[in-house]
Amino acid sequence: MKIVSDRSLCVGAGQCVMFSPNLFAQDDDDGLVVVLVADIDASAVEDAKNAVRACPSGAIKLVDDNGEEIF
């Protein structure tokens, strides 16, 4: 499973960092999303889902190995 982000949609609200600091950071130069761990295993899925739920602008999602959006 993979986390993908779209910086063009990101508004730098930092929800991903707040909910899942192990998976996400914010770029110091513009505050936009940085994915720290793109390929995640089962143990990190709940963490990643919390970030996706909290993101206000739809800038992050989870995809399967074929690139299909799953969350």
Added chain:
Amino acid sequence: MAIEAAGTAAERTLPLFPFERTEMGPAPEYRELRESEPFKKVRLWDGNVAWLVTRYEDVRKLLADNRFSANPRAPGYPNITKLRKVLTGTERPSFIRQDPPDHTKLRRMLTKEFTHHKIQSLRSMIEQIVDDLIEDMLSGRRPVDFVEAFALPLPTQVIMKMLGIPHSDSEFFVERSTTKVRIDVDPQDAIQAGVDMRNFMRDLIAEKSKAPEKHDDILGRMIVDQIQPGHLDIEDAVVSLELLMMAGHETTANMTALGILSLIQNPDDMERLRLNQSDEVVQLAVEEMLRYHTILQFVGTRVATEDVDYNGVMIRSGEGILPMINAANRDPRVFDDPEIFDIARKSTYPHVAFGFGVHQCLGQPLARLELNVVFNKLPKRIPQIRLAVPFDELEFKRNVLVHGLISMPVTW
């Protein structure tokens, strides 16, 4: 034709919005509407009709949908009061009243100043201010107005330090900001308050532009990185600074006073925070205060820029929507026993007290840090804090844009 007579006969029978809120909660009408009519047409003061939206899921989806505009000058935009209409019709809009891509460009000039990393670096500065204010209260006379002695000076001092505005000007800003967010003042007074604040910011930019690199603050960096290279118009900078100043202190001040009031009313919670040694306990408590009080009453008003079929509800282009975050935050579909204040509450979906969509609060890491420092320290330092007047005599702001307490006499 008189403005009151606008609309069809059927529209004139629609309920008049806004409804009256209570001291500690949103309008009771939301509870029933959420179940029976989650999309309810309501009538505004000027006869304009808009969709009142009260369920969490709908509120989030609509706030994240860019087919709805936040621009008050867009045709059909629902103005909550006459004063808001006059204000937004005369003032240059800040980025919270603009849509992408203009919004995005202006907001992104500030996002680096409010990242988690950046805000956490302010922790010791905020702790120092909190410690000093607590010392002043403890050594001062009792009873004391908690709003004036603590809740208001804390975020005011913090945001002024961050922006680079001299501390001596705090009274000037607090007075004008308070006037501008009221809904019961003469529109001319509110307009003048905005003009005063913007004039001040314009002069400060001119002053700091002489040697901007000397100023290690948001304004100094804004001048060097954005204004001088020509990325940012000075008038847009003026408006953004006024927004940061106002949003930076009004909100946290009100949350701090209401948060302490909640703890005074729930002594077991005060005790839990007094004994607490874990950051997580305070974090959960702060999130519950944010959810329960949801102080921003009317943010999120939007207007459809095209016909939107939302799950069978046809919202026509030019129709306004009122997705109420304070109604969403009491939706039992998401929050168990939503009317209960529970500082240990955990929910799968987060509250929307900071809004949702591209306009979600930029300063939320700052607000959260300030509140976490306050609710770490105050219950430990002044655990016996209590009201010095009966609850019924407290003065609440009620239908001001930002709910809170006008004053709160306390003793210990």
